[in-house]
Amino acid sequence: MSSYPRDEVERAFHEFLRRGAYGHDWVGWSEVFTDDALYTEHCLGHFVGSTGIREWIVAQMAMIPSMSFSIEWYDIVDDKVSLWIWNHLPDPSGGSEQYEFPNYTLLTYAGDGKWRKEEDVYDPATSESTVVSWFKAGGNQKTPDDRSLRPKMLSHPPLPRTAPTKELMQTVISSIVPTGAHVRECVVNGSRAAVVYDTTERTYGLVLHVDGDGKVVFKDEFTNSRENFEKKEVLR
Numbered sequence: 035m036s037s038y039p040r041d042e043v044e045r046a047f048h049e050f051l052r053r054g055a056y057g058h059d060w061v062g063w064s065e066v067f068t069d070d071a072l073y074t075e076h077c078l079g080h081f082v083g084s085t086g087i088r089e090w091i092v093a094q095m096a097m098i099p100s101m102s103f104s105i106e107w108y109d110i111v112d113d114k115v116s117l118w119i120w121n122h123l124p125d126p127s128g129g130s131e132q133y134e135f136p137n138y139t140l141l142t143y144a145g146d147g148k149w150r151k152e153e154d155v156y157d158p159a160t161s162e163s164t165v166v167s168w169f170k171a172g173g174n175q176k177t178p179d180d181r182s183l184r185p186k187m188l189s190h191p192p193l194p195r196t197a198p199t200k201e202l203m204q205t206v207i208s209s210i211v212p213t214g215a216h217v218r219e220c221v222v223n224g225s226r227a228a229v230v231y232d233t234t235e236r237t238y239g240l241v242l243h244v245d246g247d248g249k250v251v252f253k254d255e256f257t258n259s260r261e262n263f264e265k266k267e268v269l270r
Contacts, residue, residue, distance in 0.1 A: 196246030
């Protein structure tokens with residue numbers, strides 16, 4: 035249960051987007067994280083505190099300043115914001131070719147307009163091939179951005195018209211998450227569930243659409259297959 039009103043969390047989320055994904059003010063964006071915030075990026079590493087996050091994101095985005103972002107969907111439940119975000123790169127030739135990939139992000143609100151946690155989970159095979167293809171096509175740091183870009187096709191279909199009870203949704207989730215895995219985060223909003231769970235090797239993300247009868251009508255599961263907890267500690 036959140037101690038923060040939903041409208042406060044939503045206002046903070048839109049400010050988070052305004053500064054970063056939409057405004058590209060990465061220094062200002064880093065300031066919406068607390069001094070002890072933890073940003074876990076399962077492909078690129080983990081970053082601690084507003085200062086650590088700022089140092090990483092400014093350098094990261096300087097390499098690809100023409101990358102823009104759009105949101106496919108988001109859910110706000112208690113102090114969590116669960117979202118599916120697209121990363122876009124414009125056609126270096128000025129044509130209509132698009133270079134894009136999505137990722138799942140989970141934010142945890144800390145109050146006073148700030149965030150204490152961000153976690154990004156996705157399959158790097160798609161992101162890496164997209165960025166490599168863009169550079170091969172002539173993309174570089176001087177390529178003009180296009181913030182109007184939207185995905186050619188959405189990742190996820192419309193939600194079912196009916197939703198299961200919370201108890202039924204939990205039963206469905208338990209039947210899908212592997213035995214022995216630890217469900218660390220679970221955001222349920224009606225017929226959509228977004229789950230982050232850990233196995234002994236790595237972290238997985240899972241998005242489910244479940245109808246009122248408990249039938250899974252859509253499932254999307256993703257992970258960084260190169261992640262290995264035995265070889266490298268991952269803060270979560």
